[in-house]
Amino acid sequence: MKNDTLTLAIQKSGRLSEGSIKLLSQCGIRIQNGRNHLKAKAIGFPLELIFLRDDDIPQYVEDGVAAAGILGLNEVLEKNKKVSVIHSLGFSRCRLSVAVPKHIEYQGRKSLQNKRIATSYPALLKQFLKKHAISAEIHHISGSVEVTPGLGLADAIFEIVSSGGTLLGNGLKEVETVLESEAVMIARPDLPPAVESILEKLLFRIRSVQKASNNKYILLNAPKEKLDLIISLLPGIKSPTIMPLAMKGWYSLHSVVSEDDFWQVIDNLKEAGAEGILVVPIEKMIT
Ligand code: ATP
């Protein structure tokens, strides 16, 4: 492992690749040569990317070939390697669920007793069955798990679901959600201090990008007599910026509002007499 560079493993092609590259680019990190190579150097940041199948990333990180990696939490838990999950990245959200044919009358987990369950997550399925004292036959299949009940190869499946469209298309219904997953950053627990500090810098950028996408910049006009009330409704990073307008007795207020309580704040502001409310996205947020 080099000391002056952070080696980061990301998925070569699949449902995580676009999100991973987009996140890096939002952090100001561009890639020198394309994804057709095994490795690529970043421009403007001491980072080298390795493009791998997501299944292989935990092992490469455990072995120290890469210092860190981006992949789904589902795959990290399935592989159970000596790596630490250090940050949730908020994309490629999905869940790991049990599904059965639509016409089956599912009566809770006991319905899975002595059944054949197909999955590409045998370790996590084994854990789930053990936790609930269910004995069932695990069929480990690496792709197209959803078709197995229709072919008479399994009675149920344990698979990744996002919209549920694939399940529906195969005549299945989701009956148990076992794990909520999203892309995460993993790292080797004992990184050299120099590499650790590059990783910290990258995480600082990632957090700024995430904060920005969770917040909006808001501009509004308010008459002088309503200023105190309106200011009390604006959360802001510290306190809102207030600027006098050309029209006497009117002010422009600027602030930052979190996505979570956005509509409630807007409703309250309108009621309090705010006018000409403008909301704009924030690109980066350094606090
Ligand atoms: P690879 O060739 O790298 O092994 P793969 O076929 O195992 O790829 P993908 O289908 O690209 O994997 O999925 C990668 C990860 O993306 C999954 O492990 C999961 O975390 C997430 N994911 C899977 N399906 C979805 C989905 N429908 N929506 C969002 N995220 C998903």
Ligand code: ZN
């Ligand atoms: Zn995979």
